[in-house]
Amino acid sequence: MYIWLQRAQLACRVLPSGFVPTTPDSRPRRALRTLHTMDTPVSALSDINIDAKLGSAFIGCVIAGIFYGITCFQTYNYYKGRFEDSWVLDAFVYTLWVLETIHLALVMHGCYYFMVTNYDNPASMASPSWSLLVQIFVTCVTDVSIRGFFGRRVWILTAPRNRPLAMILVFCIGGTSLLTFSSGFAFGTKAFMLGTFAGFKKISYLLYTSLGSGVVADAFIAVSMCVLLSRSRTGLRNTDTMIDTLILYTINTSLLTTVCSAACFISYAVRPNDFIFLGIYFILSELFFNSLLASLNARTTIRNRSSARPSTAPAANVLDVLPHSSTDTSMSFPTMKTSADIPEFHDSTMSPYGYSRGAFREHFGSSV
Numbered sequence: 001m002y003i004w005l006q007r008a009q010l011a012c013r014v015l016p017s018g019f020v021p022t023t024p025d026s027r028p029r030r031a032l033r034t035l036h037t038m039d040t041p042v043s044a045l046s047d048i049n050i051d052a053k054l055g056s057a058f059i060g061c062v063i064a065g066i067f068y069g070i071t072c073f074q075t076y077n078y079y080k081g082r083f084e085d086s087w088v089l090d091a092f093v094y095t096l097w098v099l100e101t102i103h104l105a106l107v108m109h110g111c112y113y114f115m116v117t118n119y120d121n122p123a124s125m126a127s128p129s130w131s132l133l134v135q136i137f138v139t140c141v142t143d144v145s146i147r148g149f150f151g152r153r154v155w156i157l158t159a160p161r162n163r164p165l166a167m168i169l170v171f172c173i174g175g176t177s178l179l180t181f182s183s184g185f186a187f188g189t190k191a192f193m194l195g196t197f198a199g200f201k202k203i204s205y206l207l208y209t210s211l212g213s214g215v216v217a218d219a220f221i222a223v224s225m226c227v228l229l230s231r232s233r234t235g236l237r238n239t240d241t242m243i244d245t246l247i248l249y250t251i252n253t254s255l256l257t258t259v260c261s262a263a264c265f266i267s268y269a270v271r272p273n274d275f276i277f278l279g280i281y282f283i284l285s286e287l288f289f290n291s292l293l294a295s296l297n298a299r300t301t302i303r304n305r306s307s308a309r310p311s312t313a314p315a316a317n318v319l320d321v322l323p324h325s326s327t328d329t330s331m332s333f334p335t336m337k338t339s340a341d342i343p344e345f346h347d348s349t350m351s352p353y354g355y356s357r358g359a360f361r362e363h364f365g366s367s368v
Helices: 002-013 026-045 050-080 087-117 122-126 130-158 163-194 198-230 237-270 276-307 357-364
Strands: none
Touching (some): 050 087, 050 276, 087 122, 087 130, 087 276, 130 198, 130 276, 198 237
């Protein structure tokens, strides 16, 4: 018996990899078959495109971190600007900044989970980490909050002139924004229940709905703001220059978020098995918050430009179509005035945009 065992051990040493002997004893055959089966998933997973999966997620995490740094800088500039905004708007900006901080931490944890904790376990890429799923909910909350802010701005610009039109625009913006939020929230919830990236194909319609309606909502906001601002031109050079600056800010900020949402939509439709869409999705929330801060901090730029212009050619009465207080909704379309008819610009009563202080605060959120 001892000699037979020695011969069996010697035979096992020279067996080729994956060879399963046909011996009467089932125990060594079962053991070798088990080892062979354990090697099979590793060989199959060796064909995974690491660049398209972990590489794209890593790049998205890095870009999200860069935008977060810009976010912190813009948040600092906002509180340093002393815009005399209400405490509600200040708290709104601070809350969004906290949410963006949490969002970046979740993204970094998800990348760390795949690239460090499970660096030698390719099978881990079959299932998302809990942090990557939680960041979906954070993105949904920040996006719907920021779109609601811009929708309120559209209402303030439109309601004094044409209340039915304002109701239609706000309904379109609010409806698409809520559709984006609800479908994104449902996608995150079902993704938790499915637990695998392969299962995302069953709920891909929710992701398409969320991203597609987000593009439509951003387009509604951008077009509405640009049209309303362009209709507020007075013919005065300084006034129209400031309006052009506002339109430029609106186009730039809305264009970035729209392109990012569309890119995420297309990348998932074309390559659903890779993490390219995930890397783009990491950036989306940071872009939204930066667009909000850019529009708020633009007041400093326009204030500096208006201060550098002659006081005898002011930006007074830029948008008289706006109410001068929360209760004043009268219409007064501006007419061409000569320089003698234009009152001298005083910073204590006029805003950098040319509104009265009451209209300026009403427009930019003295109460949210």
